[in-house]
Amino acid sequence: MGSGETFLETQNRVLKERELKIRNALEKLRRKRALLRAQRRKCEFPIVSVMGYTNSGKTTLIKALTGEAGLQPRDQLFATLDITAHAGYLPSHMAVIYVDTIGFLTDLPHNLVESFSATLEEVAYSDLIVHVRDITHPETILQKATVLSVLRNLNLPSHLLDSIVEVHNKVDLTERYKPTEENALAVSALHGYGLEELKQEIEKKILTATGKKILTVNINLEGPQLSWLYKEATVQEVEVMPEDGRARVKVIISSSAFGRYKNLFPNSEIFIS
Numbered sequence: 001m002g003s004g005e006t007f008l009e010t011q012n013r014v015l016k017e018r019e020l021k022i023r024n025a026l027e028k029l030r031r032k033r034a035l036l037r038a039q040r041r042k043c044e045f046p047i048v049s050v051m052g053y054t055n056s057g058k059t060t061l062i063k064a065l066t067g068e069a070g071l072q073p074r075d076q077l078f079a080t081l082d083i084t085a086h087a088g089y090l091p092s093h094m095a096v097i098y099v100d101t102i103g104f105l106t107d108l109p110h111n112l113v114e115s116f117s118a119t120l121e122e123v124a125y126s127d128l129i130v131h132v133r134d135i136t137h138p139e140t141i142l143q144k145a146t147v148l149s150v151l152r153n154l155n156l157p158s159h160l161l162d163s164i165v166e167v168h169n170k171v172d173l174t175e176r177y178k179p180t181e182e183n184a185l186a187v188s189a190l191h192g193y194g195l196e197e198l199k200q201e202i203e204k205k206i207l208t209a210t211g212k213k214i215l216t217v218n219i220n221l222e223g224p225q226l227s228w229l230y231k232e233a234t235v236q237e238v239e240v241m242p243e244d245g246r247a248r249v250k251v252i253i254s255s256s257a258f259g260r261y262k263n264l265f266p267n268s269e270i271f272i273s
């Protein structure tokens with residue numbers, strides 16, 4: 001201790017510095033939230049908040065789901081200190097925004113708990129929560145309980161709490177892992193295992209949460225249906241049948257647009273998938 005600082009003083013200073021770093025990040029994050037929300041309203045993409053303990057693999061998972069090379073997972077606590085949004089596609093080509101969040105930590109300095117909760121308010125604006133767990137962590141069960149109890153204290157809409165997708169990550173590190181929880185999905189974000197099943201589950205829940213449907217409609221190519229669908233829904237596939245001047249169109253459509261479609265084109269043939 002040549003500098004004249006006792007061990008305790010050094011430790012205190014290091015902690016203070018770390019706290020300052022976290023505080024700054026949280027402040028930046030709060031400013032960004034408004035921006036994210038505005039962006040979301042503009043493009044109307046469903047939002048998936050990816051939450052969980054620090055080091056559980058949230059950033060790695062988002063990287064794997066979106067193919068975004070710029071994301072930097074790191075083997076350190078609080079690798080992600082800033083909320084970021086990343087676009088990815090679900091199996092039926094629906095685009096969603098994954099929001100990477102600040103990780104939980106059991107011994108978060110007490111005076112930071114409040115700011116941390118404040119940043120979690122953003123979760124209320126998402127359509128779905130994906131809870132990532134590191135199932136190789138010795139305290140994984142306790143961690144799950146903490147995450148759920150924090151989420152329950154946020155006054156989130158009940159459909160958000162009831163639809164949480166639980167991801168058991170890092171299964172590559174254990175042999176033949178099988179989740180005991182019924183609704184959990186086993187994945188390895190690092191090795192890309194289990195991601196197709198996960199995307200399907202996310203898609204199913206997003207459709208429920210947003211009240212959207214995937215439909216195939218049989219339309220007359222000479223009528224106005226196709227351009228109407230392009231404007232009011234998300235057209236995914238158009239299969240033209242040239243001999244009878246018709247097409248099968250696969251769309252993702254909101255319930256309200258679907259209602260209007262049925263009113264406008266009452267004789268249309270509709271298949272609900």
Ligand SMILES: Nc1nc2c(ncn2[C@@H]2O[C@H](COP(=O)(O)OP(=O)(O)OP(=O)(O)O)[C@@H](O)[C@H]2O)c(=O)[nH]1
Pocket residue numbers: 052053054055056057058059060061072073074075076077078079080081101102103104169170171172173187188189190191
């Ligand atoms: N073996 C293995 N390691 C993984 C897996 N997923 C993530 N990791 C590793 O776990 C560490 C943490 O990953 P991150 O994605 O940065 O974790 P995070 O949840 O974003 O952490 P914070 O940003 O600190 O909250 C990194 O070293 C990753 O390479 C996985 O499926 N298997």
Ligand SMILES: [Mg+2]
Pocket residue numbers: 058059060073079080100
């Ligand atoms: Mg991260």
